[in-house]
Amino acid sequence: MEWLSVIRIPIRLFRFGRAARIRLIAGFIAVAIGLGAGDTGHAQTPATTAPPAELVGRWLAEDIGGGGVIDRLQTTLEIRPEGTAGGNTGCNAYGSRIRVEGSRVTFTDVFGTLIACSGAVGDQERKFYSALAATQRFEINSLERKLILFGADGKPTMRLARL
Numbered sequence: 001m002e003w004l005s006v007i008r009i010p011i012r013l014f015r016f017g018r019a020a021r022i023r024l025i026a027g028f029i030a031v032a033i034g035l036g037a038g039d040t041g042h043a044q045t046p047a048t049t050a051p052p053a054e055l056v057g058r059w060l061a062e063d064i065g066g067g068g069v070i071d072r073l074q075t076t077l078e079i080r081p082e083g084t085a086g087g088n089t090g091c092n093a094y095g096s097r098i099r100v101e102g103s104r105v106t107f108t109d110v111f112g113t114l115i116a117c118s119g120a121v122g123d124q125e126r127k128f129y130s131a132l133a134a135t136q137r138f139e140i141n142s143l144e145r146k147l148i149l150f151g152a153d154g155k156p157t158m159r160l161a162r163l
Helices: 018-035 119-134
Strands: 002-004 009-011 057-064 076-079 084-088 093-101 104-112 135-141 146-151 156-162
Touching: 057 119, 104 119, 119 135, 119 146, 119 156
Parallel strands: none
Antiparallel strands: 057 076, 057 156, 076 084, 084 093, 093 104, 104 135, 135 146, 146 156
C-alpha cells in the first residue's frame, strides 16, 4: 500500500490503471494546492466575507434540486470560518470560496478532483455543482438542524442536515 504523503490517505494504487492513477494523484494534488492557496505569504484582496457561526460546520445533503439524493454517496458541504467551503460530492472532493452577506450566500472559485463519475453518481454530482452555482440565499432551521439553500427564483436548490 502506498501513501500519498501530501494528505496521508492510504490508497492501493495497483488496483487502478496507469491513466486512472495519474488522474487520481493529479486530483489530490489540485485539492492540496487549492486548499493551501491562502498560505502564499502574499497580500490578497479578500474575496470572501466570514460566514456566521451557525452556518459554519459540516452538512450532509438530503435533497438536491427537489430530486432527493443517493444516500450511500454522502454528499457533504463543510463551511469554514475563514470563508472557504469544501467537501465531497460522493465521487470527487471539491472546494470553493464562500461569500456571505446577511442571508445572501454565493459559492465562487469552485474546484475539484477529476475522477470520472458515471451513471446516477455522475448525475448527482452535476446536480450538486449546479445547485451550488445557483445558490443565492440560505436559511437555517435550528430546531431541525437543517440548512436550506435557495436560488434567485426563491426555490430551494439544496437541503442539508448538520453532521
